[in-house]
Amino acid sequence: MDARDKRGHDGGGPCAARPGAASTYVAFRAFAMSSADVTISAERPAVPAEREQAQVQRDPLERFGWLFLGLVLPLLLALLLEAAVQLGLSNGRLVPPPSVIFQTFVDLARAGELQRHVLVTTGRVSAGFAIGVIAGTLAGAITGYSALIRRMLDPTLQALRAIPSIAWVPLFVLWFGIFESSKITLIAVGVFFPVYLGVMGAILSVDRKLVEVGRVFRLSAAAMVWRILLPAVLPSYVIALRSGLGLGWMFVVAAELLGASEGLGYLLIDGQQLGKPAEIVAAIVAFAIIGKLSDWIIVITTAPFLRWEDAFAAKR
Amino acid sequence: MLALDHVGKTYPNGVRALHDVSLEVEPGEIAVIIGGSGCGKSTLLRLVCGLDQPTQGAVVLDDATITEPQEKIGIVFQEPRLLPWLSIADNVGFGLAHRRAAERNQRVATALDRVGLSDKARMWPRELSGGQSQRAAIARALITRPEVMLLDEPFSALDAFTRIDLQDHLLNLWADAKPTLVVVTHDVDEAIVLADRVIVMSPRPGRVFAEVETDLPRPRDRQSAAFDFAKRRVMAALDRSLDRAITTDDRETRATAGAALWW
Numbered sequence: 001m002d003a004r005d006k007r008g009h010d011g012g013g014p015c016a017a018r019p020g021a022a023s024t025y026v027a028f029r030a031f032a033m034s035s036a037d038v039t040i041s042a043e044r045p046a047v048p049a050e051r052e053q054a055q056v057q058r059d060p061l062e063r064f065g066w067l068f069l070g071l072v073l074p075l076l077l078a079l080l081l082e083a084a085v086q087l088g089l090s091n092g093r094l095v096p097p098p099s100v101i102f103q104t105f106v107d108l109a110r111a112g113e114l115q116r117h118v119l120v121t122t123g124r125v126s127a128g129f130a131i132g133v134i135a136g137t138l139a140g141a142i143t144g145y146s147a148l149i150r151r152m153l154d155p156t157l158q159a160l161r162a163i164p165s166i167a168w169v170p171l172f173v174l175w176f177g178i179f180e181s182s183k184i185t186l187i188a189v190g191v192f193f194p195v196y197l198g199v200m201g202a203i204l205s206v207d208r209k210l211v212e213v214g215r216v217f218r219l220s221a222a223a224m225v226w227r228i229l230l231p232a233v234l235p236s237y238v239i240a241l242r243s244g245l246g247l248g249w250m251f252v253v254a255a256e257l258l259g260a261s262e263g264l265g266y267l268l269i270d271g272q273q274l275g276k277p278a279e280i281v282a283a284i285v286a287f288a289i290i291g292k293l294s295d296w297i298i299v300i301t302t303a304p305f306l307r308w309e310d311a312f313a314a315k316r
Numbered sequence: 317m318l319a320l321d322h323v324g325k326t327y328p329n330g331v332r333a334l335h336d337v338s339l340e341v342e343p344g345e346i347a348v349i350i351g352g353s354g355c356g357k358s359t360l361l362r363l364v365c366g367l368d369q370p371t372q373g374a375v376v377l378d379d380a381t382i383t384e385p386q387e388k389i390g391i392v393f394q395e396p397r398l399l400p401w402l403s404i405a406d407n408v409g410f411g412l413a414h415r416r417a418a419e420r421n422q423r424v425a426t427a428l429d430r431v432g433l434s435d436k437a438r439m440w441p442r443e444l445s446g447g448q449s450q451r452a453a454i455a456r457a458l459i460t461r462p463e464v465m466l467l468d469e470p471f472s473a474l475d476a477f478t479r480i481d482l483q484d485h486l487l488n489l490w491a492d493a494k495p496t497l498v499v500v501t502h503d504v505d506e507a508i509v510l511a512d513r514v515i516v517m518s519p520r521p522g523r524v525f526a527e528v529e530t531d532l533p534r535p536r537d538r539q540s541a542a543f544d545f546a547k548r549r550v551m552a553a554l555d556r557s558l559d560r561a562i563t564t565d566d567r568e569t570r571a572t573a574g575a576a577l578w579w
Contacts, residue, residue: 212367213397216385217411227413231401308401310442 096278104282118286121252121263124180125294128187129248133241136192140199141225150200161193165251169258183255190251191244198240202233235309238302242295249291264290317343317378318364318464318496324372325359333359335521336373343463344494348511350501350550352558356522357500361468364498365391377464390462390495394469396449398441404428404452405437411460427455430489447478451485458489465490467499471506483509487534504554508546509536516550518557525557 078098084090085097092100108114139157143150168186176182206229214228230237256265264283271279320339326332334356341347349357362368364375366385375382377389398407409424428434431451441449450470457465467486471479483506490497501507507514511530518525530546537543 209393209395209397210399213399215367216365216391218385218387228399231399234401308440308442310400
């Protein structure tokens with residue numbers, strides 16, 4: 001309790017009436033409050049300074065420390081592979097060493113090919129991801145909130161989810177042709193299901209106590225979803241987004257493998273048909289890098305909205 | 317005026333939580349409900365708040381039957397139930413979302429100042445102690461200026477010192493606008509400090525057993541003889557409420573029931 005509370009108590013405290021008999025109690029309370037005041041006043045200047053210090057310590061050192069730790073394993077593997085080829089332990093044709101892959105990258109970039117394929121693939125994934133996320137979030141929110149709609153819609157959606165991604169390709173090609181729409185639709189379908197499942201499951205697990213707070217404040221259905229359910233599920237939603245994105249990258253490969261003239265998936269087929277394993281591995285490495293970057297973008301952009309979390313991972 | 321008119325609540329699984337509870341609380345009165353476990357005190361509060369509906373009888377506030385949460389009725393739960401993704405200031409202002417920002421900010425600032433949390437306005441709920449969180453919850457309920465404030469064992473999760481502080485604090489806040497308070501507690505001291513009237517309930521099924529007027533002047537002196545006397549009257553009523561339960565329903569609680577088991 002701070003000083004303001006004490007002033008508020010003066011008129012209403014129980015100790016005011018009988019100084020004699022209540023003196024022990026008064027003394028005890030005075031002691032308890034004064035030590036509480038001491039603790040609080042000692043605490044208050046310390047907390048902002050502590051936070052500042054922790055921030056300063058965290059920024060330069062820890063952040064880059066984690067980044068470098070993440071790079072140790074891939075760099076190690078790359079070095080081992082390079083060494084194996086240089087020493088003649090492997091002929092480096094079917095499993096190209098990093099030097100050859102790097103050279104392939106440079107060649108592709110110089111010809112402008114790398115940029116073209118990367119842009120096309122990334123564009124497809126972005127469009128499919130956007131559509132899949134919007135549809136998945138809406139469907140998940142509605143089925144999460146309304147038991148009736150859930151019972152009617154969920155069994156069908158679960159059945160659709162069980163269909164392997166590749167099985168959709170012939171149908172979409174027939175429906176939408178061999179150009180962009182069929183590919184983007186396929187990616188959207190892939191992204192939809194993890195997001196839908198994540199949002200619905202998370203809404204169903206929201207703490208009833210928080211929902212009751214919403215009921216007590218007479219929130220409309222839309223307000224309940226927007227102000228309580230969706231913020232409550234935000235941590236799980238981010239995880240659902242990330243897994244949706246991962247599937248998006250997977251589905252773009254499926255789409256591009258089965259009929260494309262551009263894109264990183266096309267490079268895979270091109271490398272296979274022309275007998276250029278370096279091109280295949282280069283495309284795979286490009287997928288890995290861009291996929292990781294896109295996932296990192298999600299984490300970075302959503303981190304400020306998750307600072308409130310009181311979870312195991314809260315201290316990074 | 318808040319009136320409960322022969323209210324009963326039977327759950328779908330057959331459990332009769334409340335039986336024929338009739339009660340009237342005058343405007344500005346502080347009524348405290350106390351009783352043995354299973355006497356339906358929390359159920360009663362939820363019915364008054366509108367979170368559940370009675371299966372018999374009705375809850376009436378100012379000639380309107382309560383079946384849903386109302387703007388005129390605020391509630392503070394045993395846990396603070398602050399929304400973890402909002403700052404303390406945003407939590408306290410949660411019920412004022414339909415007001416203009418300037419008015420809302422001003423009222424939030426006043427409310428935070430009143431409960432002594434002005435310096436915590438921008439913090440997250442996870443950074444507050446139990447007592448601070450509960451004070452924020454009380455501010456959140458009071459900021460909408462309800463006619464009736466319900467408190468369901470609001471301080472039972474806190475340590476004894478914080479409890480005493482918050483009881484005084486609550487009375488202070490109550491003195492501002494004097495809403496009708498209905499408090500559920502299992503702490504007899506707390507009941508006597510807060511109440512104009514103590515309603516003792518008996519369990520199985522939950523019903524009103526006795527009403528004890530405290531007849532004490534405010535501010536309450538926890539050390540006075542009159543306080544002790546009121547406390548003894550309430551504890552005697554609690555004892556009798558459990559004895560009653562033994563002769564009518566339950567054999568198993570017969571042996572050692574008494575003041576020690578009233579909670």
